[in-house]
Amino acid sequence: MAKTKKQTKKTSKPKTPLFEGWKEAAKDRSVHVVVGLALIFIAAFMTIAFISFLFSWDADQSQFQQSFWELMGNPEYEVSNILSKLGAALGQVFVFKWFGIAAFAIPIFLGAIGLKVSFKFSPYPLLKIFRVTVFLSLWLSAFTAFLAGVEHTVLSGGVGYYVATFLRSWMGMLGLGLLFVFTLIAWLVLVMKVTPDSLAAGAKAILQKLSRPKTEPIAETTVPTPTPAVEDEVAPEVDFDQNEETEEETVEEPQLKSELEIKTPQPEAEVEVEASNTEPEPKPEPTSSEGPEMDVEAAVEEESLSEKEVNKKVKEFGEYDPKLDLSRFKLPPLDLLVEHGDGNITIDQEELEANKNNIVNTLQNYKIGIEKIKATIGPTVTLYEIIPEAGVRISKIKNLEDDIALSLAALGIRIIAPIPGRGTIGIEVPNKNASVVSMRAVLTSEKFQNTKFDLPVALGKTISNETLVADLAKMPHLLMAGATGQGKSVGLNAILASILYKKHPAQVKFVLVDPKKVELTLYNKIERHYLAKLPDTEDAIITDTSKVINTLNSLCIEMDNRYELLKSAMVRNIKEYNAKFINRKLNPEEGHRYLPYIVLVIDEFADLIMTAGKEVETPIARLAQLARAIGIHLIIATQRPSVNVITGIIKANFPARIAFRVTSKIDSRTILDAGGADQLIGKGDMLFSPGNELIRLQCAFLDTPEVDEITEYIGNQQAYPEAYLLPEYVGEESSGGGGALADEDRDALFEDAARIVVIHQQGSASLLQRKLKLGYNRAGRIVDQLEAAGIIGPFEGSKARQVLVPDEVSLEQKLNPGSADIES
Numbered sequence: 024m025a026k027t028k029k030q031t032k033k034t035s036k037p038k039t040p041l042f043e044g045w046k047e048a049a050k051d052r053s054v055h056v057v058v059g060l061a062l063i064f065i066a067a068f069m070t071i072a073f074i075s076f077l078f079s080w081d082a083d084q085s086q087f088q089q090s091f092w093e094l095m096g097n098p099e100y101e102v103s104n105i106l107s108k109l110g111a112a113l114g115q116v117f118v119f120k121w122f123g124i125a126a127f128a129i130p131i132f133l134g135a136i137g138l139k140v141s142f143k144f145s146p147y148p149l150l151k152i153f154r155v156t157v158f159l160s161l162w163l164s165a166f167t168a169f170l171a172g173v174e175h176t177v178l179s180g181g182v183g184y185y186v187a188t189f190l191r192s193w194m195g196m197l198g199l200g201l202l203f204v205f206t207l208i209a210w211l212v213l214v215m216k217v218t219p220d221s222l223a224a225g226a227k228a229i230l231q232k233l234s235r236p237k238t239e240p241i242a243e244t245t246v247p248t249p250t251p252a253v254e255d256e257v258a259p260e261v262d263f264d265q266n267e268e269t270e271e272e273t274v275e276e277p278q279l280k281s282e283l284e285i286k287t288p289q290p291e292a293e294v295e296v297e298a299s300n301t302e303p304e305p306k307p308e309p310t311s312s313e314g315p316e317m318d319v320e321a322a323v324e325e326e327s328l329s330e331k332e333v334n335k336k337v338k339e340f341g342e343y344d345p346k347l348d349l350s351r352f353k354l355p356p357l358d359l360l361v362e363h364g365d366g367n368i369t370i371d372q373e374e375l376e377a378n379k380n381n382i383v384n385t386l387q388n389y390k391i392g393i394e395k396i397k398a399t400i401g402p403t404v405t406l407y408e409i410i411p412e413a414g415v416r417i418s419k420i421k422n423l424e425d426d427i428a429l430s431l432a433a434l435g436i437r438i439i440a441p442i443p444g445r446g447t448i449g450i451e452v453p454n455k456n457a458s459v460v461s462m463r464a465v466l467t468s469e470k471f472q473n474t475k476f477d478l479p480v481a482l483g484k485t486i487s488n489e490t491l492v493a494d495l496a497k498m499p500h501l502l503m504a505g506a507t508g509q510g511k512s513v514g515l516n517a518i519l520a521s522i523l524y525k526k527h528p529a530q531v532k533f534v535l536v537d538p539k540k541v542e543l544t545l546y547n548k549i550e551r552h553y554l555a556k557l558p559d560t561e562d563a564i565i566t567d568t569s570k571v572i573n574t575l576n577s578l579c580i581e582m583d584n585r586y587e588l589l590k591s592a593m594v595r596n597i598k599e600y601n602a603k604f605i606n607r608k609l610n611p612e613e614g615h616r617y618l619p620y621i622v623l624v625i626d627e628f629a630d631l632i633m634t635a636g637k638e639v640e641t642p643i644a645r646l647a648q649l650a651r652a653i654g655i656h657l658i659i660a661t662q663r664p665s666v667n668v669i670t671g672i673i674k675a676n677f678p679a680r681i682a683f684r685v686t687s688k689i690d691s692r693t694i695l696d697a698g699g700a701d702q703l704i705g706k707g708d709m710l711f712s713p714g715n716e717l718i719r720l721q722c723a724f725l726d727t728p729e730v731d732e733i734t735e736y737i738g739n740q741q742a743y744p745e746a747y748l749l750p751e752y753v754g755e756e757s758s759g760g761g762g763a764l765a766d767e768d769r770d771a772l773f774e775d776a777a778r779i780v781v782i783h784q785q786g787s788a789s790l791l792q793r794k795l796k797l798g799y800n801r802a803g804r805i806v807d808q809l810e811a812a813g814i815i816g817p818f819e820g821s822k823a824r825q826v827l828v829p830d831e832v833s834l835e836q837k838l839n840p841g842s843a844d845i846e847s
C-alpha cells in the first residue's frame with residue numbers, strides 16, 4: 024500500500040527534487056509505520072539472539088576464533104545460537120564484548136522507539152527510557168563484574184569488566200561495593216524520583232487496593248465488554264423496542280421478549296458517554312421476561328490519561344508559563360486523590376426490567392402507548408427515554424408528571440417532557456446502588472486534562488457518564504444552593520480542587536468567605552500561594568461579617584483599578600490584557616502588572632445577607648454585573664434558598680446555578696427558575712444550569728483528608744512572601760479626614776518613599792519597588808498615600824504621575840509642618 028501511494032505521488036509530481044521526495048516520505052504515516060516495525064523487528068531479533076547467546080555462548084566461543092566474515096562466509100561453520108550465526112555474532116559483540124546482561128537495554132530502547140514511531144504509543148517518555156537504559160548498561164555490567172570478583176563474564180561484558188577493574192584499582196573491593204550502592208540510590212532518587220515520601224505513598228496505595236473488596240454481588244450481571252477495560256469505560260444504554268411486542272392474554276399487557284445487544288456509540292450520538300469504572304464493564308445478560316424488546320447500547324468512556332501522562336502534562340505546564348515567580352512550583356499530583364468505591368457502575372438487569380415494566384405499565388394505565396424505550400445508566404440515576412406512540416401529546420405526559428412519579432413510587436424520579444433537542448421524554452429513576460464519582464476519576468479524564476478553559480471546574484459526571492468540565496470564567500458567576508447535608512461543601516471543594524489542579528498560584532487567587540468557620544479552614548495552608556486578603560488582616564479566610572463588607576468593597580476597588588489598567592492598555596478583557604503584558608507590550612513602570620483571576624467564594628451566603636443585608640448585596644451585585652471582563656468571578660453558596668437570600672438582583676446577575684437537593688419545589692424554583700431540585704436524591708446528586716438548560720449531574724466526590732493532602736502539598740512548597748493583597752478599603756466611618764490619612768495609618772516607609780519620589784521627581788510605584796525593595800501591592804498603597812497627602816498627582820493612565828512637591832525642603836515642610844513653623 025505504501026508502495027502504491029509513493030508511486031502515485033511520483034507520477035503526479037515527476038519534477039519533485041530528491042530531498043523534497045524524502046521530506047514527503049518523512050511525513051507519510053505509512054513510512055513511519057514501516058520504519059517503526061523495522062525497529063521492533065530488530066529489537067525482537069536482538070532480544071532472542073541475546074537470550075539464546077546466554078545459553079550457547081560457551082559452546083560457540085571456539086567459532087569466534089575466526090574473523091566475522093570468515094564465520095559468515097563459510098557454511099561449514101556452525102553455531103548453536105537459535106538465530107544462527109547472526110544471532111551468535113550479535114551476542115558475542117553486544118553481550119560478551121560490550122555490555123553483558125545490560126545489552127538487553129538496547130533492544131528495549133529500539134523497541135520503544137519502534138512503538139512510538141509506528142503506533143504513537145509509548146509507555147514512558149523516550150528520554151526517560153534512554154536515561155534508564157544508558158545508566159543500566161553501565162551500572163549493571165560493572166556490577167555483575169564486581170559480583171563475579173572483577174572477572175570478565177558473559178553477564179558483565181567487556182565494558183563492565185574494564186570499568187570494575189579500573190575502579191577497583193582506585194578504591195579496592197569495599198570501596199567499589201559502596202560506590203555501587205551509592206550510585207544506585209543516587210540514580211533512583213535523581214532520575215527515578217524515588218523519595219521516602221513517594222515510597223510511603225506507593226505503599227499506602229497498595230494497601231488501599233488490597234483492602235478494597237474485589238468481587239461484585241452475584242445477583243448483578245457483570246459481563247466484560249469487548250473494548251479495552253482500562254481506557255474505555257462504558258455507560259450502558261438499553262433500548263426497549265416496543266414494536267415487536269405481541270399481545271397474548273390481555274390487550275393492555277405488553278409481552279416482553281428481551282434481547283440484549285452491545286453496541287459502541289455512534290459518533291453522532293447526542294451525548295458522549297463515559298463511566299467511571301476501570302474494570303470490565305457490565306453487560307446485561309439476555310433474560311426472558313415480559314415486555315418489549317430491548318437493546319443494550321454501550322457507550323464508550325472518554326479516555327482517561329495514565330497517571331504518568333497526566334503528571335507529565337503538569338510538569339510541562341509548570342515549565343511553560345514564562346511569568347512564574349514560583350518557577351519550581353508543582354501542581355498537586357493526582358495520587359493525592361483516592362478512588363472512592365470501586366468506580367464501577369453495576370447494572371442490575373432485574374432492576375432495569377422492573378423499572379421498564381413499571382414505566383410501561385404506568386403509562387399504559389394513562390393510555391399512553393410507547394413506541395420505544397431506551398435506558399442510559401448513569402452513576403446515580405438511569406435515564407429512560409421514551410418515544411411515545413404517534414398521536415400522544417407531550418402535554419398529556421407533562422400533565423401526568425406527578426401521577427407517573429407517584430406510580431413509580433421511588434424517591435428522586437424526575438420527568439423531563441420533552442428532553443430539549445431530542446424529541447423524547449425522559450424519566451430519571453435512581454439506581455438502587457448509586458456509585459460514587461471520585462474526584463480522581465474526573466480529574467484524570469481526558470476532557471479535564473486537555474481543557475483549555477481559563478478556570479476549569481470539573482463538576483462531576485452527567486447521566487450518561489460524561490465528565491462535565493465547565494469554565495467558571497465563562498459562567499461568569501455561580502450560585503450554589505441545596506439543603507443541608509446534600510453535598511454543597513463537597514461541591515465547593517470539587518470546584519476549588521479543580522482549579523488548584525490546573526492553575527499556578529500566579530494565575531488565580533481565591534478570596535474565601537466562610538462564616539461557618541469550618542468548611543474552608545483547610546485552605547489556610549495555601550494562603551501565601553493562592554489566597555488574597557486585605558492588607559493588615561491576620562487571617563486570609565474571612566469569617567467575620569464586617570470584614571466581608573470591607574473585602575467586597577476592596578474587590579470593587581480592585582475591579583475599578585483593573586478597568587483603568589484595561590482602558591490604558593486599550594484592551595477589552597483580562598485575557599487580552601495579560602497576553603499583551605506577557606508580550607511585553609505594557610510597561611510595568613506605568614503601573615501595569617500581570618493580573619491573576621480572582622475567585623470569590625462565599626460559603627454561607629444566607630448568614631451574610633441576614634446580618635449585613637444591603638451592605639453586602641450592593642457590592643456583590645456590582646461585582647457580579649461588572650467583574651467578568653476583568654477576571655473576578657463569584658461563587659456563592661447557601662443552604663437557605665429563600666427569596667430574601669437569593670434576591671432578584673442576585674439572581675439576575677448569576678446566570679449559572681447549581682442546585683443540590685432541596686426540600687420544596689418553591690426552593691427549587693428560587694434557585695433554578697424550575698422544579699426538579701426537590702426530586703433529587705441527595706449525596707451530590709445535582710442539577711446544573713449553565714444558563715438555559717438543566718443538566719443532571721453526580722457531583723465529583725473528594726473527602727476532607729484529600730483536600731487536606733492537596734493543601735498540604737501546595738503549602739509545603741515555596742510560597743510568595745505574603746498572600747495577594749487586595750487594595751485597602753477605608754470604610755465610610757473612618758474616611759472623615761478629607762482623604763488624607765492620619766500619620767499612624769501611613770506606611771512605615773511613607774516618608775522615605777516621599778523623599779525618593781521628590782528627589783527623582785517621578786511618581787511611580789515601580790520606582791518605589793526598586794528603591795525600597797517592596798512588593799507591588801505595598802508600593803501601590805504608598806503611592807495612594809502619597810497622592811492623598813498631596814505629594815503626587817492623580818493616576819493619569821499611561822503617563823507617570825506628576826510630582827507636586829518641587830524639592831526636598833518643601834517636602835520636609837509638608838511632612839513636618841510644626842517644626843518648619845518653629846524654624847521659620
Ligand SMILES: Nc1ncnc2c1ncn2[C@@H]1O[C@H](COP(=O)(O)OP(=O)(O)OP(=O)(O)O)[C@@H](O)[C@H]1O
Nearest residue numbers: 506507508509510511512513662706707722723724
Ligand atoms: N458527590 C458526592 N458523592 C457521594 N457522596 C456525597 C457527595 N457529596 C456529599 N456526599 C455525602 O453527603 C455528606 C454531606 O455532604 P456535604 O458536607 O457536602 O453537605 P452540605 O450540603 O455541605 O452540608 P452543610 O450545608 O450542612 O455543610 C458527605 O459527608 C458525603 O457523605
